[in-house]
Amino acid sequence: MRIHPEVFVTRTLMSGNEAVARGAWEAGVAVGVGYPGTPSTEVLENLVGYEDVRCEWAPNEKVAAEVAGGVSLGGRRVLVTMKHVGLNVAADPLHTQAYTGVNGGLVYLVADDPGMHSSQNEQDTRNHAHGARVPVLEPSDSQEALEFVRRAFELSETFDTPVIVRMTTRVSHAKTLVEAGERAVPAPKAYAKDPSKYVMMPGMARARRVELGARLERLEAHACSAHENRIEMRDAGLGVITSGIAYQYVREALPDASVLKLGLSVPVPSELVREFAASVERVAVIEELEPFLAMRVRALGIEPVDTGLAEWGELSPAKIARAFGAPEIPVRKPIDGLPPRPPLLCPGCPHRGVFYALGRMRAVVTGDIGCYTLAALPPLKAMDSCVCMGAGIGMAHGMALAEGTTAPVVAVIGDSTFAHSGLTGLLHLAYNNSGGTVVILDNRTTAMTGHQGNPVSGIAITGEPAPAIDLEAVCAALGVSSVRTVDPNRIDETLEALKAAVAEPVLSVVIAKAPCALIVREHPDPYAVDEELCTKCGACVRLGCPAISRDESGRAVIDTSLCVGCAQCVQVCRYDAIVQVGPSCDIGGGL
Amino acid sequence: MSVTTVMLAGVGGQGTILAGDVLAKVAVAEGLEVKLSEVHGMAQRGGSVDTIVRFGDAVYAPVIDPGVADHLIAFEVIEGARALPMLRPGGRLVVNRRMIAPLPVLSGDLPEPEDLEPALRAAGAVLLDAEALACEAGSPRSANVVLLGAASYGLPFAESTWKTVIEGRVPKRTVDANLRAFQLGRDACAEGVCEL
Numbered sequence: 001m002r003i004h005p006e007v008f009v010t011r012t013l014m015s016g017n018e019a020v021a022r023g024a025w026e027a028g029v030a031v032g033v034g035y036p037g038t039p040s041t042e043v044l045e046n047l048v049g050y051e052d053v054r055c056e057w058a059p060n061e062k063v064a065a066e067v068a069g070g071v072s073l074g075g076r077r078v079l080v081t082m083k084h085v086g087l088n089v090a091a092d093p094l095h096t097q098a099y100t101g102v103n104g105g106l107v108y109l110v111a112d113d114p115g116m117h118s119s120q121n122e123q124d125t126r127n128h129a130h131g132a133r134v135p136v137l138e139p140s141d142s143q144e145a146l147e148f149v150r151r152a153f154e155l156s157e158t159f160d161t162p163v164i165v166r167m168t169t170r171v172s173h174a175k176t177l178v179e180a181g182e183r184a185v186p187a188p189k190a191y192a193k194d195p196s197k198y199v200m201m202p203g204m205a206r207a208r209r210v211e212l213g214a215r216l217e218r219l220e221a222h223a224c225s226a227h228e229n230r231i232e233m234r235d236a237g238l239g240v241i242t243s244g245i246a247y248q249y250v251r252e253a254l255p256d257a258s259v260l261k262l263g264l265s266v267p268v269p270s271e272l273v274r275e276f277a278a279s280v281e282r283v284a285v286i287e288e289l290e291p292f293l294a295m296r297v298r299a300l301g302i303e304p305v306d307t308g309l310a311e312w313g314e315l316s317p318a319k320i321a322r323a324f325g326a327p328e329i330p331v332r333k334p335i336d337g338l339p340p341r342p343p344l345l346c347p348g349c350p351h352r353g354v355f356y357a358l359g360r361m362r363a364v365v366t367g368d369i370g371c372y373t374l375a376a377l378p379p380l381k382a383m384d385s386c387v388c389m390g391a392g393i394g395m396a397h398g399m400a401l402a403e404g405t406t407a408p409v410v411a412v413i414g415d416s417t418f419a420h421s422g423l424t425g426l427l428h429l430a431y432n433n434s435g436g437t438v439v440i441l442d443n444r445t446t447a448m449t450g451h452q453g454n455p456v457s458g459i460a461i462t463g464e465p466a467p468a469i470d471l472e473a474v475c476a477a478l479g480v481s482s483v484r485t486v487d488p489n490r491i492d493e494t495l496e497a498l499k500a501a502v503a504e505p506v507l508s509v510v511i512a513k514a515p516c517a518l519i520v521r522e523h524p525d526p527y528a529v530d531e532e533l534c535t536k537c538g539a540c541v542r543l544g545c546p547a548i549s550r551d552e553s554g555r556a557v558i559d560t561s562l563c564v565g566c567a568q569c570v571q572v573c574r575y576d577a578i579v580q581v582g583p584s585c586d587i588g589g590g591l
Numbered sequence: 592m593s594v595t596t597v598m599l600a601g602v603g604g605q606g607t608i609l610a611g612d613v614l615a616k617v618a619v620a621e622g623l624e625v626k627l628s629e630v631h632g633m634a635q636r637g638g639s640v641d642t643i644v645r646f647g648d649a650v651y652a653p654v655i656d657p658g659v660a661d662h663l664i665a666f667e668v669i670e671g672a673r674a675l676p677m678l679r680p681g682g683r684l685v686v687n688r689r690m691i692a693p694l695p696v697l698s699g700d701l702p703e704p705e706d707l708e709p710a711l712r713a714a715g716a717v718l719l720d721a722e723a724l725a726c727e728a729g730s731p732r733s734a735n736v737v738l739l740g741a742a743s744y745g746l747p748f749a750e751s752t753w754k755t756v757i758e759g760r761v762p763k764r765t766v767d768a769n770l771r772a773f774q775l776g777r778d779a780c781a782e783g784v785c786e787l
Contacts, residue, residue: 012619013616013619013627117630141653170628170653173629174628174654175626175627175628176625176626176627177625245653248652248653249652252651252652316654316656317651317652317656318657318658329657329658329679330658331658332678332680334673334675334676335673335675335707338672338704339692339693339701339703341602341637341669341670341673342638342693343636343637343638344636344637344694346636371636378695378700379694379698538699541697541699542698544698546637546694546697548697549696549698550697550698
């Protein structure tokens with residue numbers, strides 16, 4: 001049966017992240033603040049498009065959470081956004097904001113990435129929430145994302161607590177139909193000085209810790225009757241306790257099963273779980289990532305069936321169906337021998353020149369988080385570690401202390417990442433008389449997450465110009481005496497600067513400054529290979545540029561429709577076989 | 592109606608996400624429940640990009656398991672071959688006859704895969720040259736719209752709905768070229784002349 005089109009016009013397709021922004025706006029948020037991180041980034045990018053909301057990119061999630069804490073203290077509603085690993089950075093303010101509670105509603109939007117589509121690890125934010133003793137709402141589609149964000153602000157103010165809305169990649173990035181509402185801005189709350197609530201020194205904090213425990217009990221009692229938590233009784237033979245996107249998979253895989261759907265999943269509503277378990281023959285817990293609910297169900301003395309589902313990666317309807325004995329879906333035989341298609345640095349990427357030079361130096365490279373992490377892959381293979389935002393700088397120093405290698409050790413970090421967590425690392429190196437070398441890849445944008453502005457590029461979330469930090473001056477102010485700025489598209493100049501920096505006994509910084517090829521509007525004419533001059537040596541191919549390939553005879557070929565004229569390949573060709581040609585045909589005009 | 596699943600498989604930059612968006616909006620305009628899933632972030636940097644559109648009376652999961660897709664629209668042959676197990680036996684397969692070599696092939700570390708077109712044809716594929724048809728329509732970048740046109744022939748939506756959604760989605764000056772691109776793709780399949 002189709003829904004009547006006239007009824008339908010009020011419903012629009014929105015990604016979960018778009019719906020979160022809408023929900024926050026409807027809830028009357030005054031401020032949205034965060035740091036970009038897949039899969040959370042689009043929340044703030046959408047919220048900034050609504051009227052009467054001030055949005056800001058912060059240098060990192062800790063600062064964002066502290067700004068949010070201030071907005072809340074000042075009596076207004078505020079949304080702070082980040083990906084799961086961002087909550088590690090913001091964990092410090094969160095854990096104590098849980099003690100102080102709020103004035104205006106304070107909601108954390110945290111997006112987990114099961115399956116690690118675009119992340120370095122696979123954390124379950126519910127564990128952080130449990131540790132901090134704050135409630136979690138878990139939407140399973142865009143409509144719930146909108147409603148749960150509105151609800152989160154009510155809960156925050158009613159229970160005097162920060163609230164986490166936990167998204168996952170599929171909820172954040174799937175588009176589903178949403179019926180939007182209107183904006184209702186609550187009256188700002190007056191700020192009243194109250195050190196016993198807001199000044200968390202030991203004497204005050206001890207009292208707040210007791211209140212935190214009592215609050216959690218009140219929240220749990222509320223969660224037992226909250227409409228976000230519902231029992232759907234179908235066949236009483238099997239009852240599934242589930243939350244978030246896993247609910248959708250359960251509905252598809254086990255259409256007859258009874259379900260306890262936990263929208264407000266932390267704190268786990270014990271009485272509701274007991275009631276549900278008593279009404280079904282067997283209980284199963286199906287959740288994505290950690291056995292968070294399962295452990296708490298067990299703690300109630302209820303033994304759920306062993307599904308054998310993994311505690312990592314994404315779930316799917318077939319995985320769940322299989323766990324309950326469904327026959328395998330017939331599947332076509334795969335076609336063998338397909339080459340993999342790993343993501344790679346774009347044609348004209350300025351990072352390529354730096355990593356090519358570091359490869360030539362056979363340097364040990366402690367890397368960081370960004371597009372440039374792709375330089376770890378063949379053919380550049382010029383990165384030795386990638387852990388977390390800012391890690392490369394401290395790790396380079398640690399490697400030097402260990403004296404475990406005779407190769408030069410170089411830290412490489414992007415501009416936005418440097419602003420996020422590199423400044424303090426560099427300060428450590430300066431303060432502790434490191435003789436190391438740090439390369440800052442300043443491509444004038446936060447490229448990996450979709451080209452957000454940052455404090456180095458000097459572009460605000462609105463697209464307006466903003467004050468930009470002067471990297472050279474900042475390095476000097478931190479105590480770095482040797483600072484060079486190079487154009488990474490000039491490979492010889494870059495190699496020379498890196499060699500000189502590494503040779504110096506003092507701490508050195510090389511700033512490789514050139515804009516991301518994707519934000520450059522006008523590119524030089526493309527290049528092509530002169531067949532007569534090419535000796536098939538393969539030097540240009542080893543740059544790993546997607547525009548350069550070999551033909552059947554092994555000769556290099558440049559795809560002029562992909563080439564953006566960076567000329568890095570021209571510099572590595574010893575036979576002058578690469579020449580500039582006219583612009584490629586590009587009429588444009590598609591979707 | 593029960594749930595129908597369309598998978599669009601291609602390479603970052605080919606316009607699969609925008610094509611998926613048009614398809615989803617067509618299904619919405621026809622009054623159906625719709626879910627669309629896509630991948631952002633690192634995968635977009637030249638990697639494989641899959642978009643899933645599901646529609647029907649009640650749609651739960653936004654993503655699918657192998658053997659579930661009813662339609663597979665491949666924007667590129669290697670990605671079509673890679674995604675083939677996602678298509679249920681008897682499902683409909685439309686493949687663009689374009690190969691974009693991945694880096695291991697470009698660098699000469701792995702050979703270019705051979706005989707993919709015959710393998711795809713044996714799997715029931717309708718093959719067409721979407722870039723050539725897009726050029727014929729006067730808009731070389733509209734290959735994704737050509738492929739939507741080709742796929743539309745097997746999907747339960749009114750031609751007029753497709754055209755209304757495309758009109759609302761593309762830049763004004765390119766509306767005519769995109770509508771021509773859609774029609775050329777649709778006709779190619781309708782007339783069984785996709786072997787261009």
